[in-house]
Amino acid sequence: MKDASEQKSQLRKGLLELAVLLVVSRGSVYASDILKQLKDSDLLVVEGTLYPLLSRLKDDGSLGYQWQESKSGPPRKYYQLTKKGESDLSQLLQTWTNLSQSINSLIKITK
Amino acid sequence: MKDASEQKSQLRKGLLELAVLLVVSRGSVYASDILKQLKDSDLLVVEGTLYPLLSRLKDDGSLGYQWQESKSGPPRKYYQLTKKGESDLSQLLQTWTNLSQSINSLIKITK
């Protein structure tokens, strides 16, 4: 283990998909909105991570999008959850709950 | 997203190091002990994942070990936390707590 930031990065792996689906589930958003909301939740993500992830979720059929013009720059891609995305999110939430409880039970025994 | 097992695997990435350190922190154990305890906590890990992880933790100075003979087979490597390992674990626990709260706060807002 080298330092705190690497540690955080490792622990975060795999959670980003859940976090992004949660953000999108609140309403139509484009990439910068997502980055901002994740930052507000202390789940910092960078562009190089987010864009490929959004593409994967779109290819999987979990997300859809429409282009929308902006008054202050180039057009934006606004994403929404599809039916499949809603179902995926609900499964991920279940998985998250189980995993979280597993870790917390290990912590309790340790204490 | 393809299926539930892949989903689970993705979400679990990065948590295994924390889980293993937690198990070892309870006392001297060898690989099969760790596998069994993680299985009991529904955090299934396979040998091909655990052995490289133990080697990494040893190389990082977080774990130490001694060989110990067994009456029922080849000798075993018993692992313990080093001082550094204890410090790493405590940092990881802090990171876990923060991350967990971040995700849970996103969930609450969504609901």
Next chain:
DNA sequence: ATTACTACCTTGTATCACAAGGTACTAGGT
């Protein structure tokens, strides 16, 4: 036409979980 800002995307690298396969020690039966 240059600069600044915004927004989308790609490439290359390092890391890691896992499947599959391999080595080696002990014990018990033949």
Next chain:
DNA sequence: ACCTAGTACCTTGTGATACAAGGTAGTAAT
């Protein structure tokens, strides 16, 4: 002495993915 079964350790190869760095292109104001 020779198998077979059980246990325990480890390595190799593959696919996935978070991230840094760099690239393209639209709008708007000087």
